[in-house]
Amino acid sequence: MWGAVVVGVGTAGWVRIRDMLVPLPGSPAANLSVKGFISRRSLDPHQGVGQISAEEAISREDIHVAFVCTENLLHEHNVRTFLQAGKHVCVEYPMTMSCGAAVELWDLAQEKGVILHEEHIELLTEDFKALKREVQGKILQDGTLHFTGGALKPGFGFAAFSGVARLTWLVELFGELSVTAATMEEDSDNHYSKMTAKLLTSDNRPLTWIEERGPGLPRSKNINFHFDSCTLTQIPPAPRGDVGLFMQDLVHFSAKLAGQVSAEQLHKEKTRVLHCLELAERIQQLALK
Numbered sequence: 001m002w003g004a005v006v007v008g009v010g011t012a013g014w015v016r017i018r019d020m021l022v023p024l025p026g027s028p029a030a031n032l033s034v035k036g037f038i039s040r041r042s043l044d045p046h047q048g049v050g051q052i053s054a055e056e057a058i059s060r061e062d063i064h065v066a067f068v069c070t071e072n073l074l075h076e077h078n079v080r081t082f083l084q085a086g087k088h089v090c091v092e093y094p095m096t097m098s099c100g101a102a103v104e105l106w107d108l109a110q111e112k113g114v115i116l117h118e119e120h121i122e123l124l125t126e127d128f129k130a131l132k133r134e135v136q137g138k139i140l141q142d143g144t145l146h147f148t149g150g151a152l153k154p155g156f157g158f159a160a161f162s163g164v165a166r167l168t169w170l171v172e173l174f175g176e177l178s179v180t181a182a183t184m185e186e187d188s189d190n191h192y193s194k195m196t197a198k199l200l201t202s203d204n205r206p207l208t209w210i211e212e213r214g215p216g217l218p219r220s221k222n223i224n225f226h227f228d229s230c231t232l233t234q235i236p237p238a239p240r241g242d243v244g245l246f247m248q249d250l251v252h253f254s255a256k257l258a259g260q261v262s263a264e265q266l267h268k269e270k271t272r273v274l275h276c277l278e279l280a281e282r283i284q285q286l287a288l289k
Helices: 011-021 054-059 072-084 099-114 126-135 162-176 245-257 263-287
Strands: 003-009 033-038 065-068 088-093 116-118 140-149 177-187 192-201 206-213 220-227
Touching: 003 011, 003 054, 003 116, 011 033, 011 140, 011 245, 033 054, 054 072, 065 072, 072 099, 088 245, 099 263, 116 245, 126 162, 126 220, 140 162, 162 177, 162 206, 162 263, 177 263, 192 263
Parallel strands: 003 033, 003 065, 065 088, 088 116, 140 206
Antiparallel strands: 140 220, 177 192, 192 206
16 A cells, blocks of 8 residues: 655645545555645645644655645645655646756656656546547648636746646647747736747647636637648547546556556656646746747
């Protein structure tokens, strides 16, 4: 069994606790046992799981794993703290606000002989899987991915990092990308922002990524992908899967702990995560010039 602590108990943190208490039967996640949660607030026990301090979690020998579910700006510090203590870490995206810091964390994980895993449930959705099937084998001419959503609370960082899930979609669909330009429009009085990034595929096909947030904006992804044979303007509708997204991620992380994920797959994930963080950093540099 791997004893686990959840750091930060917003929506994602509570879901992590719930999924560990009732894991997918027969999966490696059944070997996780939640020992407590850490919060800056003083909270009552939740579903029989009590609050503990970070110091206790770090020192306890029956805690082997930390789930980092705090605000984005606190991810790096928490990941580093638990890696230093020799604990495996699963962190919500993005793990850091710079590519260099992420490389440091991965080097630290390797040095300590532990697993570092960045959650990407957006790749596990049925609609993304359907879109990937639709795109497969087609030759991109140009495309746009426009995300809209409500205003973010403080602590989530620059839009290219808080929205790295959309960037990850584009990298998974079209391969390695480069950044050619980026702009940021902001109206802080009205909590509105709009980031536009111009990207190129390795075949020099242009992609535009727009991340637009403000009060009242619907949470949606709009696509317009032009291929040699057709144009896709809608994400293919797909029924929801039987297993929840966070549970799927929990099973995948647990499989890594159990040594059931190949070195090739681990390297592929690490390469993709670092590439997306590098792109996000470059977008931020260009947009804030």
